[in-house]
Amino acid sequence: MTPTDATPPIRLLLCDDHAVVRAGLLALLSSTAGIEVVGEAGSGEEALAMAARVRPDVVLMDLQLGDGMDGVEAIRRLASGAGSAPEQPAPRVLVLTMFDTDADIARAIEAGATGYLLKAERPEELFAAIRNAAAGRTALSAPVADRLMAQMRTPRPALSERERDILQQLARGLGNREIARALFISEATVKTHLGRIYGKLGVDTRAGAVAVATERRLLG
Structure with a gap:
């Protein structure tokens, strides 16, 4: 009008x-x-x-x-x-x-x-x-x-249980080495999972991943 x-x-x-x-x-x-x-x-x-x-x-x-x-x-x-x-x-x-x-x-x-x-x-x-x-x-x-x-046409795939575990550790402020120790996996495995998490959430930083995960209630 x-x-x-x-x-x-x-x-x-x-x-x-x-x-x-x-x-x-x-x-x-x-x-x-x-x-x-x-x-x-x-x-x-x-x-x-x-x-x-x-x-x-x-x-x-x-x-x-x-x-x-x-x-x-x-x-x-x-x-x-x-x-x-x-x-x-x-x-x-x-x-x-x-x-x-x-x-x-x-x-x-x-x-x-x-x-x-x-x-x-x-x-x-x-x-x-x-x-x-x-x-x-x-x-x-x-x-x-x-x-x-x-x-909407190509929705991002859901996070796996392991990826959610790593996101939880990211939200606690842990580094790759600390996450690896906490989850009993290698640092290389942590890096691989992080790359997949970033791709699924459409981010390229740790802070961005935590922010989007928080918005989408993926950390509960």
């Missing part, structure tokens, strides 16, 4: 740890009909506190926020209504990021993001995504939608 004078503007909160990016978005969005930027935040913690005060309809959220709470945790808390008054609906959260790995997309959407947009998008795509998010509709960049469709 095209915004009119009778339609209240969409209240938007920006969250990005780069001040220059926030300034650019503010300049771009402030002149856009039907969208009102009601606040800026440079961290997940600040976004939660500010959302409780300014009551945005949509939060435009980066995933990488430097030290402290990351974007995914902020999404989870915002989407659950954390910090909102009982009568206040939880804001929609629209991811705006440079990162489009399968793991990043899955974590954000599982945390409650309404949409996932890449910073390479044209301004018109961003405006449309904000309006769709405010209306409760899913908003995805074309490359992100393609990735999700590919995942």
